[in-house]
Each structure stands twice: as structure tokens, then as C-alpha cells.
Amino acid sequence: MKFALKLFFISFLMLSASAVQAGSFLAYEKEPLPKILPPQFKKMILKNGIECFLLEDHTLPLVKVNIITRTGTIYDPSNKVGLAQLTGMLMRSGGAGGLSPEAFDKKTDDLGALLSNSIDQEMGKSSLEVLSEDTREGLGLLFSMVFDPKFDESRLRTAKLKIEENLRREDDDPDSLASRKFRQLLYGENSPWARRPSAGSLAKITLDDIRVFYKNYFKTNNMMFVAAGDFKTSGLINLLESLTQNAPTGDVSFPTVEEVKLSFESKSEQIIKNKTQSFVRMGHLGIKRENPDKFALLLAVDILGGGNFKSRLMEDIRTKRGMAYSVWSRLSPATDYGVFFVGVDTKASQTGEVIDLIKGHIKNMADGTGPTGEELNFAKQSALSQLVFEFDTAFKVVDQAATFKFFGYPDNYWRVFYEKMSKVSAKDIADVSKRYLHPDGLKIVVVGPEIKGLK
Amino acid sequence: MKKNIIYQAIMCLFSSFCLFGSLHAYDLQKQVTEFSLPNGMRWLLVRRMQAPVFSGIVMVKVGGADEVKGKTGLAHMFEHMAFKGSSRIGTKNFQKEKPILAEIEKVGDQLTLEQKNNPSNTAQIGELSKQLAQLQKQADQYQVKNEIWELISRNGGSDLNAYTSKDATAYHASMPINRLELWARITADMIFDPTYREFYTERNVIAEERRSSLDNNPDGTMAEKLLNLSFESGPYHWSTIGFAEDIQGLTIKDARQFHEKYYVPQNMVGVLVGALDIAKAKALISTIFGKYSKKPAPAKLPQQQQTRGNVTESIKFDAEPSFAIAFHKPTLPDPSEYTFDVIEALLCSGRSSRFQKVLVYEKKMAQEIYCSDAYPGSRLNNMFLIWVDPLKSNKIEGVYKEVLAQLEKLKTEPVGEDELSRVRKNVSSSLVFALESNMQLAEQLARFQTIFDDWHILANYPQKIDEIDAKKVMDIATKYFTDSNRVVVERLKVH
Numbered sequence: 001m002k003f004a005l006k007l008f009f010i011s012f013l014m015l016s017a018s019a020v021q022a023g024s025f026l027a028y029e030k031e032p033l034p035k036i037l038p039p040q041f042k043k044m045i046l047k048n049g050i051e052c053f054l055l056e057d058h059t060l061p062l063v064k065v066n067i068i069t070r071t072g073t074i075y076d077p078s079n080k081v082g083l084a085q086l087t088g089m090l091m092r093s094g095g096a097g098g099l100s101p102e103a104f105d106k107k108t109d110d111l112g113a114l115l116s117n118s119i120d121q122e123m124g125k126s127s128l129e130v131l132s133e134d135t136r137e138g139l140g141l142l143f144s145m146v147f148d149p150k151f152d153e154s155r156l157r158t159a160k161l162k163i164e165e166n167l168r169r170e171d172d173d174p175d176s177l178a179s180r181k182f183r184q185l186l187y188g189e190n191s192p193w194a195r196r197p198s199a200g201s202l203a204k205i206t207l208d209d210i211r212v213f214y215k216n217y218f219k220t221n222n223m224m225f226v227a228a229g230d231f232k233t234s235g236l237i238n239l240l241e242s243l244t245q246n247a248p249t250g251d252v253s254f255p256t257v258e259e260v261k262l263s264f265e266s267k268s269e270q271i272i273k274n275k276t277q278s279f280v281r282m283g284h285l286g287i288k289r290e291n292p293d294k295f296a297l298l299l300a301v302d303i304l305g306g307g308n309f310k311s312r313l314m315e316d317i318r319t320k321r322g323m324a325y326s327v328w329s330r331l332s333p334a335t336d337y338g339v340f341f342v343g344v345d346t347k348a349s350q351t352g353e354v355i356d357l358i359k360g361h362i363k364n365m366a367d368g369t370g371p372t373g374e375e376l377n378f379a380k381q382s383a384l385s386q387l388v389f390e391f392d393t394a395f396k397v398v399d400q401a402a403t404f405k406f407f408g409y410p411d412n413y414w415r416v417f418y419e420k421m422s423k424v425s426a427k428d429i430a431d432v433s434k435r436y437l438h439p440d441g442l443k444i445v446v447v448g449p450e451i452k453g454l455k
Numbered sequence: 456m457k458k459n460i461i462y463q464a465i466m467c468l469f470s471s472f473c474l475f476g477s478l479h480a481y482d483l484q485k486q487v488t489e490f491s492l493p494n495g496m497r498w499l500l501v502r503r504m505q506a507p508v509f510s511g512i513v514m515v516k517v518g519g520a521d522e523v524k525g526k527t528g529l530a531h532m533f534e535h536m537a538f539k540g541s542s543r544i545g546t547k548n549f550q551k552e553k554p555i556l557a558e559i560e561k562v563g564d565q566l567t568l569e570q571k572n573n574p575s576n577t578a579q580i581g582e583l584s585k586q587l588a589q590l591q592k593q594a595d596q597y598q599v600k601n602e603i604w605e606l607i608s609r610n611g612g613s614d615l616n617a618y619t620s621k622d623a624t625a626y627h628a629s630m631p632i633n634r635l636e637l638w639a640r641i642t643a644d645m646i647f648d649p650t651y652r653e654f655y656t657e658r659n660v661i662a663e664e665r666r667s668s669l670d671n672n673p674d675g676t677m678a679e680k681l682l683n684l685s686f687e688s689g690p691y692h693w694s695t696i697g698f699a700e701d702i703q704g705l706t707i708k709d710a711r712q713f714h715e716k717y718y719v720p721q722n723m724v725g726v727l728v729g730a731l732d733i734a735k736a737k738a739l740i741s742t743i744f745g746k747y748s749k750k751p752a753p754a755k756l757p758q759q760q761q762t763r764g765n766v767t768e769s770i771k772f773d774a775e776p777s778f779a780i781a782f783h784k785p786t787l788p789d790p791s792e793y794t795f796d797v798i799e800a801l802l803c804s805g806r807s808s809r810f811q812k813v814l815v816y817e818k819k820m821a822q823e824i825y826c827s828d829a830y831p832g833s834r835l836n837n838m839f840l841i842w843v844d845p846l847k848s849n850k851i852e853g854v855y856k857e858v859l860a861q862l863e864k865l866k867t868e869p870v871g872e873d874e875l876s877r878v879r880k881n882v883s884s885s886l887v888f889a890l891e892s893n894m895q896l897a898e899q900l901a902r903f904q905t906i907f908d909d910w911h912i913l914a915n916y917p918q919k920i921d922e923i924d925a926k927k928v929m930d931i932a933t934k935y936f937t938d939s940n941r942v943v944v945e946r947l948k949v950h
Binding site for chain 2: 024025028029031033034035057059060061062064093101102105106108109110111112113114129130131154155157158161162164165166168169172173174175273274275276277309310314315318319320321322323324325326345346347377378381382385386388389391392393394395
């Protein structure tokens with residue numbers, strides 16, 4: 001903590017030095033920002049092996065809970081894509097704890113509780129939000145859903161129809177269509193990191209498949225429990241012990257997930273739609289979460305087109321030229337190689353021009369010159385000073401700690417993040433931009449009217 | 456992301472149900488410090504010590520509803536202008552910049568008129584465009600782009616944004632608590648001291664925003680059609696972003712007049728929620744916002760609107776089909792609002808609500824159904840909206856009939872006590888859930904104080920909901936869910 005504080009102070013001094021323009025406002029940013037002192041939460045392991053992150057907070061009469069399970073759509077068998085997603089939906093909608101779907105829904109609504117369950121690429125999330133007067137009943141429903149779901153046939157049909165409908169409707173929105181096509185161009189249509197279910201793959205999935213999938217992953221030793229709100233910690237622990245005493249424990253088998261092959265071959269694809277705008281995504285494979293250059297590269301991509309308005313892309317394409325409402329760049333480090341991309345929606349007739357402008361900015365970033373001192377200070381300052389908002393509700397404090405743990409970090413990883421970010425120099429940014437950005441290896445997807453000569 | 460527009464339509468544009476709620480368990484009334492400045496600006500402060508941060512919002516009672524025909528989109532255009540800085544922010548030397556801005560205004564407004572009235576006079580238009588570009592280049596040397604964002608961001612700001620609805624315009628940010636004075640000074644500059652720099656570039660940005668969110672978006676297109684059709688004339692006829700041709704015709708002069716009329720202290724509400732020292736915060740607010748002089752409040756919106764009923768329209772779009780059914784209804788303070796809140800929850804809130812249970816799970820006709828009982832706003836009589844995304848195998852006709860059958864059932868069969876008590880419970884929990892963050896609480900308070908001039912309505916709300924019985928539900932359903940109140944828009948797929 002001491003170390004972080006010192007860095008905080010140093011970066012604050014740099015900030016003052018750069019704040020020359022709005023001189024009259026300088027006086028109001030002199031005082032160092034408040035220290036980040038997240039409240040202490042309780043970490044413990046239940047007898048059955050579930051690791052718990054608990055934080056009492058009596059501001060409001062509510063309790064918020066997450067159960068995080070290691071599972072994911074990346075583990076779908078290649079001929080049954082959609083299995084994990086359906087399992088996530090069915091656990092919630094198919095009834096549980098001996099109750100029919102209708103009875104279970106009614107009981108949840110009788111409590112005025114919000115109860116949900118989903119499985120995304122690498123994580124299962126079971127969530128509850130309930131008035132604290134109903135904590136016991138609410139947790140009862142949550143654990144029924146997680147450890148005793150019913151998997152109803154009629155609700156399976158509904159879930160399949162909903163997914164199919166969603167696939168169609170997602171493509172109606174040119175922005176989401178562009179994002180999906182871009183991911184598929186990057187990873188390949190059948191990659192576990194980009195594939196999507198189809199009517200065909202859904203049709204093959206039976207209730208038995210779902211039961212088998214569910215049974216493999218939803219075991220106490222494969223999950224974490226997070227809760228914050230209006231409870232007494234010791235009372236909650238007792239309640240958790242009694243509600244989960246019969247929960248299953250045992251080995252989980254994780255299928256091998258095919259590795260992503262790193263390549264930077266430029267390629268473009270157009271999806272012709274009769275629109276007045278083009279919806280553009282361009283970029284290439286990024287880095288893995290464990291890559292130590294992550295911090296510098298995150299700042300580089302932030303300077304290019306990150307935070308709000310103060311970025312090279314926003315200033316040029318929106319503020320100066322008025323050519324787009326929004327233009328943004330993102331880097332998402334992931335378990336395997338993640339994504340680096342720039343997105344923009346722009347008037348169809350100026351698409352080629354905007355794409356060239358963006359390419360130019362990526363090239364400038366990658367040419368090894370590095371950012372200006374002002375750019376670096378601003379990007380760092382924004383990233384570090386906003387960290388306090390990762391702790392502004394009790395739930396965020398514990399949920400974040402568990403999420404860090406889930407991805408293999410220490411649960412106070414934010415301090416590491418703070419330290420590493422603080423140390424990034426202009427030269428670091430120049431080096432990583434040169435190494436990891438590939439202006440000549442861009443994949444480009446355009447949804448909209450045909451653009452002639454798109455390479 | 457996908458349902459952004461519907462959520463915008465249903466949630467952001469003020470849905471009374473999702474904002475109201477029970478305070479049985481959480482007594483907000485005692486936590487709010489309320490005061491007015493001598494100039495008429497009202498403030499609400501709430502101390503919450505969870506973290507050394509605060510959320511601040513200033514809401515102005517001006518929105519799309521206050522615009523006039525031909526100048527739609529002005530409220531939203533002004534919101535964008537507020538972020539362009541003041542005579543102190545966003546400039547290196549305002550004394551030198553100012554005369555250039557005056558020139559830009561003259562040439563820009565002239566160009567706008569020319570484009571509108573003599574579009575064939577390309578020589579003149581070309582000449583003016585050239586002049587404007589040159590002037591903008593001159594101004595550039597004195598301007599500091601996006602300085603407001605920069606100031607807020609480097610001082611730990613998050614949630615910095617603004618939005619415009621039919622009813623109101625809001626400016627908000629969350630910051631570390633020892634940046635309260637910085638926030639207050641920046642926000643005061645934004646709303647009281649606009650300079651209209653970069654106006655004409657920003658107009659193009661908004662044109663792009665309209666293309667993304669409406670013209671190229673199936674749900675946005677449908678929502679706009681519904682408004683155009685339901686309100687034949689009057690303030691709810693157009694969507695907040697405005698008609699495309701109106702946006703292109705907006706001038707700095709328009710924005711200036713709009714600002715002078717509506718951005719007066721009496722027409723504004725400020726809210727702070729967070730780790731405040733109440734006395735200090737009050738003194739600070741009084742110094743910073745108190746120095747702007749009192750001006751007459753703008754006239755109230757006329758309640759008269761030309762509405763249409765018993766009408767159905769079909770539009771075509773390259774997208775899966777959807778339809779919306781809307782019924783005209785009164786707004787608060789009409790007491791039927793509370794019954795509509797109950798009806799909305801009965802039909803749409805939770806998996807055991809009637810539409811979800813029957814249309815989604817039992818009959819498998821619809822993928823999603825959304826309801827709002829305050830569409831598109833709450834300052835004027837509004838509509839009860841039902842928005843349906845049918846499943847592919849179902850024709851709109853059949854789903855539509857089933858929706859109407861559920862509404863008929865409300866008129867003919869009294870609602871059971873267990874269903875009513877479930878609704879009451881949902882109302883109380885949803886309010887508590889919605890107050891979790893400082894910003895959520897600040898927004899709720901600001902909305903009630905701005906739109907109904909009284910945040911206390913919140914406190915009496917559970918009692919009002921408790922008073923709604925089965926008979927009231929039948930009466931209101933019978934009175935308002937009628938053919939002559941009904942507007943339907945369906946969107947069919949075309950490639």
C-alpha cells in the first residue's frame with residue numbers, strides 16, 4: 001500500500017504540470033486524489049470446498065450474490081455448439097428443487113427477487129439479488145437452481161427457439177453483425193472463440209446431453225461464492241453450510257480447447273446491406289492475459305482510441321472532421337490470443353476515407369515514435385484515478401476479488417495493476433506498439449453498401 | 456446492446472414503474488437534504504459513506520418536447536454543445552477566439568439558410584463553405600479539443616455523460632470526493648456559459664448519430680414511426696434526436712435562443728449523492744451555482760395534443776418482424792398512473808407475469824415482450840406501450856390477437872389477491888435494487904424533482920400502490936385499452 005501511495009503522489013505531480021490550459025481550474029485539482037482503501041472482506045472455504053468472498057454492507061436492505069463456476073461455451077463439442085448456453089438457460093428456466101418451472105418462477109417472483117443463470121465463453125454465473133428480509137428463501141432458490149435443476153422438456157424447446165430467434169435478430173443490427181463477422185474472420189468460423197450455434201447444432205442437443213454437461217461442471221470444488229450486503233457474516237456462513245451440505249463434489253474433466261494460431265495476414269470481407277452507413281471493424285489478434293507487456297499495450301491502445309474523447313482517433317475523426325459519432329479501439333487480452341480492433345460507423349460515401357485515416361493512425365502508433373508526454377500522462381492518469389470506482393459498492397469489492405482469482409491472479413491484483421501501469425514509460429509504449437500492432441496485417445469487415453476497391 | 460433502442464425507448468425515457476417503489480424498508484425521506492438557491496435552482500443532497508466518491512447530476516427541464524416544428528433535435532444538439540467548453544475551458548485565449556467564433560456564427564448561419572432555401576445556388580454555397588472552413592482553421596489555433604473530458608478523466612471521473620429525453624436533459628459524472636469543487640465549476644460552466652465552438656462539425660456528428668440509432672436500426676425506425684403516428688402534432692410527435700432535415704438546418708442562433716430561454720436556474724435541479732460533508736457541499740453549491748442570476752421560468756408545455764387512435768401502420772425493413780401496440784393514457788398527477796404501474800407489472804414484470812408466462816413460455820409465440828406505461832415521456836399525456844418480438848414460426852396476426860386477449864382478460868376477470876401482492880413485492884424490491892449505486896439514486900431523485908417538482912412522490916408511492924385493487928385494474932383497463940385509444944405499428948421483413 002505504501003508503495004502504491006507514493007506512486008500515486010508522483011503521478012499526481014505530473015498531472016499538475018500538464019494542466020496548463022484551463023488555468024483557472026488548476027486550483028481545484030491540487031489536492032491528491034483520495035487513497036484507495038478497499039474494505040476488508042472475509043475469505044473462507046466451506047466444508048464442501050466452495051471458496052467464499054463475503055462483505056457485510058448495511059447501506060441498503062438487500063443482498064447480492066454471484067456463484068462463479070468454471071465451465072464455458074469453449075467446451076462445447078464441435079457437433080453440439082450451443083450446449084453450454086442451453087445448459088445455462090435451462091438451469092434457470094426448467095424448474096428446480098422439486099418445483100415445476102411455473103412454480104419455481106412464481107416463487108422467485110413472490111420474493112421480488114432477481115435470479116439469473118448463464119454460461120459464457122469461460123465462466124458460468126449464477127446470480128441473485130434479494131431483499132435482506134428474504135435472504136434465506138432467496139439463497140434456497142439459488143442453490144436449488146445450481147445443485148438441483150430440473151431440465152424441463154418444454155422449456156428446452158422455448159430456449160432453443162429463443163436462441164435461434166436471437167441469432168436472426170442479432171444480424172438485423174449491422175453493428176452486432178459486423179462484430180460477429182469480424183471475430184469469425186479473425187479466429188475462423190469453427191474456432192471455440194468465435195463459433196455460434198445454428199438451428200442444426202441446436203436440434204442435435206437433447207436433455208440428456210444437458211444433464212451430462214451440467215453434472216460434469218457444477219461441483220463445489222469448481223466454484224466460488226460471492227456475497228455482499230445486509231447480512232451477518234457468521235450467520236450467512238452457517239446458512240451456506242446447511243444449504244450446501246449435500247452438494248456434489250468431485251473431479252471435473254475439461255476437454256482440450258484447440259489453440260489459436262497466431263498469424264497476421266491482411267484480409268477483408270464485405271457484407272452488402274442497403275444502409276446509409278457502413279459499419280466497420282478492423283484489427284488483428286492481440287495478446288494473452290499473462291503477457292507482461294499487457295500494461296504498456298493497454299495504454300497504447302487507449303491513446304489510439306480508448307477512453308472517451310481524448311484519443312487520437314476520436315479527436316481526428318469525430319471532433320475535427322465530424323465523420324463519425326463514435327470511433328473506438330480496444331485491446332482485450334484473453335486466455336488465448338485476444339483481440340485488438342478499431343470500430344466505427346460512418347456515412348457510406350466516406351467509408352474508404354475513414355478506413356484509410358484509421359490505418360494511418362495505427363501505422364503512426366506502430367512506427368516506434370511513442371506517445372507524447374501529455375498523451376502518456378493523460379492515459380495513465382485516467383486509468384489509475386478511475387480505479388477507485390472499482391470499489392464504490394460492496395458487491396464490486398468481492399466480485400472483483402473472486403474474478404481475479406478465477407483468472408489466476410492474486411485477489412488483490414488491482415495493486416499489481418496499479419504498480420505496473422504506473423511504471424510504463426513512453427519508450428515501453430513505443431516498443432510494444434511496434435511489436436504487437438500490425439498495420440499491414442489487418443482484417444477488415446464492412447457491413448453496408450458496397451465499397452469499391454476495399455483491400 | 457441489441458435492445459438498446461427499446462431500452463432507450465422504454466427505460467431511459469422515464470418509465471414511472473421502474474423508478475417508483477416501496478420505502479417500507481428504506482426511509483429515503485430522512486436522508487435527503489433539500490434546499491433552493493435565491494435564483495431558484497433546487498438541490499438535493501444525500502450522504503452515503505461507502506467510498507470516498509460522489510455522483511453529481513444537473514437535470515434541466517427541457518427536452519425534445521420543448522422544441523418547435525422545423526427545429527426538432529435542438530435540445531439534444533445543445534447537450535452536445537455543453538461539452539465543447541466555455542469561455543474558460545477549451546480555449547487558449549478566449550479574447551482572441553471570440554471574434555472568430557462570432558464570424559463563424561455569421562457565415563455558418565448564412566450557409567445553413569442558403570442550403571435550405573437556395574440549394575441550387577452552388578456557387579454561393581461553395582464560397583460560404585470555403586469561408587467557414589478557413590474560419591474554423593483560424594479558431595483551431597486557440598481551441599483545446601475535448602478539454603472537459605480531459606479535466607474530468609484525469610481527475611478520476613467516471614460516468615461522465617449526458618442524455619436528452621423528450622422530458623429533460625441531464626449532465627452527470629462520478630468523481631473522487633475531493634474533486635467536488637472541480638465538478639461543480641465545470642458543470643456550471645457547461646450549462647451557463649456555452650460558447651458554441653465547433654457547432655457545425657458537431658451537427659454532422661449528430662447526423663451520424665441519427666443514422667446509426669434510427670435510420671439504419673430497425674427498432675429505432677419503428678419507435679420513431681410509432682411517435683409520428685400516435686401524436687399527429689404537438690411535442691411528442693417527433694423523436695428526441697429530431698428529423699434529419701431539421702438537424703441539418705439548426706444554427707448557432709437557434710441554440711443560443713434555446714439556451715437563453717430554458718437554461719435558467721429555476722428550470723434546473725441538482726443532486727449530489729456520496730461521501731459528502733453536507734454543510735460544506737451546501738456552501739460550495741451556493742457559491743458556484745448561486746452566482747447566476749434569477750430569470751423567468753419558461754412557460755409550461757400546453758397539455759393539448761392532437762392524438763390519433765384506432766390506427767394501424769405497416770413498415771418494411773431488412774430485419775425480423777416486430778410490432779408495437781400503444782394506448783393513449785393520462786400522465787401524473789392523474790391517479791390512474793398508479794393503476795397503470797400495477798398493470799405493467801402484472802403483464803410484463805418477471806417470468807410469472809402474464810405475457811411472459813403465456814406468450815413466451817406456454818404458447819412459445821414471442822421471443823421477448825417489453826412494456827412501458829410512460830412512453831415517450833411523462834410531462835404530457837403519454838402511452839402504455841407493448842413491444843413484441845415474435846418467434847419466427849408465428850405470424851404477427853396470431854401473436855397480436857393473443858396480446859389483445861390478455862388485455863381483454865384484465866377487463867373482465869378480477870385479478871387475484873396473490874397476483875396483486877406479488878406485484879407490490881416486486882415494486883418494493885425493484886426500487887431498493889435500483890438505488891444501489893450513488894448515480895442511480897441521484898438520477899431517480901433528479902427525475903422526480905425535475906419532472907413532477909416533487910421527489911416526495913417517491914415516499915408516498917407504496918401507499919398508493921397498496922390502494923390499487925382488482926376493481927381499479929378492471930376499470931382502468933376497460934376505460935383505456937379501447938380501439939379508439941389504440942395505435943399499432945408492425946414491421947415486416949423485406950430484403
